[in-house]
Amino acid sequence: MAVPILKQRDYLIANIQAALTDDDLRKLRDALVAQVGEFRSRGVIVDVTALDVMDSFAVRTLRDLAHMSRLRGAETVIVGIQPEVAFAMTQLGLTLEGVATALDLEEGLAYLDRKTKRKTTVR
Amino acid sequence: MADTRMSSTPVISPPARDESTTVLLRELVAHLRQSRTQLREEWARRITEAKLLTAMTPEEIFAEATAVYDNYLEALETGSIEALETYARNLSERIIPRGVETHEVVGIVLLLRDVLARSLFAKYQQDFHQLNRILDAYEPAANRIANTVAVGFVQERERVIRQQQEAIRELSTPVLPVRERLLVLPVIGIIDPQRARQLTEQLLRGIRINRAKVVVMDITGVPAMDATVANHLVQTVEASRLLGATVIVTGLSPEIAQTLVNIGVDLGKMNTVGDLQGGIEEAERLLGYKVIPITVEAPVATS
Numbered sequence: 462m463a464v465p466i467l468k469q470r471d472y473l474i475a476n477i478q479a480a481l482t483d484d485d486l487r488k489l490r491d492a493l494v495a496q497v498g499e500f501r502s503r504g505v506i507v508d509v510t511a512l513d514v515m516d517s518f519a520v521r522t523l524r525d526l527a528h529m530s531r532l533r534g535a536e537t538v539i540v541g542i543q544p545e546v547a548f549a550m551t552q553l554g555l556t557l558e559g560v561a562t563a564l565d566l567e568e569g570l571a572y573l574d575r576k577t578k579r580k581t582t583v584r
Numbered sequence: 585m586a587d588t589r590m591s592s593t594p595v596i597s598p599p600a601r602d603e604s605t606t607v608l609l610r611e612l613v614a615h616l617r618q619s620r621t622q623l624r625e626e627w628a629r630r631i632t633e634a635k636l637l638t639a640m641t642p643e644e645i646f647a648e649a650t651a652v653y654d655n656y657l658e659a660l661e662t663g664s665i666e667a668l669e670t671y672a673r674n675l676s677e678r679i680i681p682r683g684v685e686t687h688e689v690v691g692i693v694l695l696l697r698d699v700l701a702r703s704l705f706a707k708y709q710q711d712f713h714q715l716n717r718i719l720d721a722y723e724p725a726a727n728r729i730a731n732t733v734a735v736g737f738v739q740e741r742e743r744v745i746r747q748q749q750e751a752i753r754e755l756s757t758p759v760l761p762v763r764e765r766l767l768v769l770p771v772i773g774i775i776d777p778q779r780a781r782q783l784t785e786q787l788l789r790g791i792r793i794n795r796a797k798v799v800v801m802d803i804t805g806v807p808a809m810d811a812t813v814a815n816h817l818v819q820t821v822e823a824s825r826l827l828g829a830t831v832i833v834t835g836l837s838p839e840i841a842q843t844l845v846n847i848g849v850d851l852g853k854m855n856t857v858g859d860l861q862g863g864i865e866e867a868e869r870l871l872g873y874k875v876i877p878i879t880v881e882a883p884v885a886t887s
Contacts, residue, residue, distance in 0.1 A: 540828070544788030547826035551819040556826070563828035564795055572828075 464489045466496060471503040472573055473535075474566070478511055483518050490526045497535045504573035505530050508566055510541030520555040527560040536576050538562065540569035608721040612704065613661040619703055624653050627699045636691045639682045648675065649692075656696060660725050665732050672733045676740035689737045693730045700726070757783045759790035765797040766867050768860075772805030780816040787820060791829045798870050799824060800863040804835030814843045821854060830855060830870060834863035 464485065467474040473496055475489060493505055507523060509515070527537035538561040542550070550556065561576075563569040616623065628649045631637060637645050651671065659668040676689075704722065708715035756779065760768045767790055771783065791799065809817070821831045832855045836844070844854075857863040868875060 539826075542826045544785070544792060544823070544827065547788060547823040548784055548819070550826060551822040556822045562826050564792065568795075568828055 464492075466492060468496075468500055468502070471501075471577065472506060472570070473497065473500065473502045473504070474506045474508065476508045480512065480514065481519070483522075486519055486522045490522050490529070493526060494529045494533060497530045497533045502535050503577045505535050505537040506566065506569045506573070507537070507539050508541045508569075509539060509546075510543070510565070513543060513546060515542070515546050515550055515555065517553065517555055520550065520557055524557055524560055536561065536573055538569045538572050541565050604717075605721045608718055609660060609663075609725065612718055612722055613657050615707060616657055616660075616700060616703070620653065623699055623703055624649055627653070627696050630695050630699065631692050634691060634695065636688045636695075637679075637684060639684055640679070651675075652692075652696065656700075656729060659729050659732075660722070663725065665729065668729060669732055669736060672736035673740060676737045680737075680741055680744060686734070686738060686741070690730070690734045693733045697726045697730055753779070753782060757786050759786055759794075761794050761796075762800075762864065763868070763871070763873065765795060765871055766864075767791070767794055767796045767799045768864070769799060769801045770805065770860075771801065771803045775806060775809055775813050777812060777816070780813050780820075784816070784820045784823065788823060788827060791824060791827050796829050798867040799829055799831045800834055800860065800867050801831055802834045802860045802863065803840065804837075804860065806840065807837065808839050809843055811843060811847045814840070814847055814849070818844075818849055818854065825853075832857055832863045832866055834858065834860050 464475050464477050464481070466489075467476070473493060475493060477489075481489070489507075493507075496502065497505065505526070507526070512519075523539055527539075530537050539557065540563045542562060561572060563572050624646075628642075628646050631645055631649065632642065640648070652675075655668045655671045659665050679689075701719070701722065704718055705715065708718055756773070757769065757771060760770070762768050767787075769783075769787055769790075775783065787799065787801070790796065817833070821833070824831045834857045836856060855866075857866050865875075
């Protein structure tokens with residue numbers, strides 16, 4: 462199942478709607494990293510609100526995505542991790558080290574605005 | 585749950601009822617019905633003598649005794665303990681809050697069993713063979729009734745205990761909003777693994793509901809923790825970060841500090857401040873607040 466990638470100002474937003482296969486995840490990562498260059502994006506937001514499982518592959522792929530897009534000039538923030546998922550992840554030692562996280566899309570946007578030091582008008 | 589808890593777990597399988605047993609029981613019950621007034625009084629008297637049900641007045645004991653007696657006979661006659669089960673559960677609900685103990689309930693049912701047995705002895709003392717047959721029919725049924733009532737009482741007590749445990753657990757770790765996006769979580773008392781898990785759940789849920797950015801977890805009231813719980817604490821801090829919130833831990837005792845150092849906590853991940861005041865100040869700083877004292881002399885400063 463393909464994940465739609467939305468472009469909003471300088472940011473790319475990927476909203477995951479349903480559980481993804483490993484292959485879908487890889488495709489998402491590659492698409493985002495490619496589009497960061499294409500649109501000269503400064504930030505990437507991956508919304509995982511719909512996921513109720515995050516396995517080691519998903520966590521690694523998201524971490525790789527964050528690192529790869531940073532090398533190409535964009536900050537990545539993962540938003541919407543569910544409480545149960547978060548705790549299960551830490552118990553498995555999958556803590557997304559070095560990757561920014563935020564409560565939801567709104568927080569993620571606020572984080573990127575702060576991080577990229579760009580004044581943007583909401584509303 | 586209420587309707588399955590007893591019927592789904594038969595403690596004693598129903599005694600085999602052949603034709604003659606049924607006939608005997610019917611005869612037996614007819615006799616006990618006839619002597620109802622006398623036997624019931626005898627029973628109530630023995631309850632008082634044995635100093636059972638001291639939490640209840642004699643009138644109450646007599647009223648309950650009447651109801652139990654009739655239910656008892658019905659259970660003997662029909663062999664169905666369903667009505668008795670319902671009554672026993674209902675009785676337990678009424679008398680447990682008044683402090684009636686398990687031994688009292690078991691005691692009164694056994695007393696009734698004995699009173700009735702005595703009456704049977706008296707009636708059939710001339711015919712030993714017949715008495716034996718009557719007792720063969722009576723005893724399994726009576727034991728089953730006693731068992732049912734006792735088990736019902738204990739189950740009701742356990743239900744009350746579970747309910748209270750739940751209530752204590754819910755009260756034990758309040759998640760308190762202090763300012764917008766700032767939560768305080770005071771933890772008091774020993775944390776066992778079960779409480780730790782529940783604490784984590786409540787904290788993570790609190791973060792989501794209040795959209796918190798910073799949480800101050802104050803563990804001044806926690807005297808000690810073992811490595812398992814300390815590890816759990818570290819995991820909780822990490823899980824909170826995944827939700828986008830920073831956790832500041834305050835009030836670590838020397839013992840807990842030692843435990844954390846012994847398990848080799850990565851201090852880069854743990855944000856700790858000496859006391860709750862310092863923790864809240866740090867949290868305000870992270871959130872961009874600045875607290876300025878208002879004095880009478882100085883004009884109110886604006887930031």
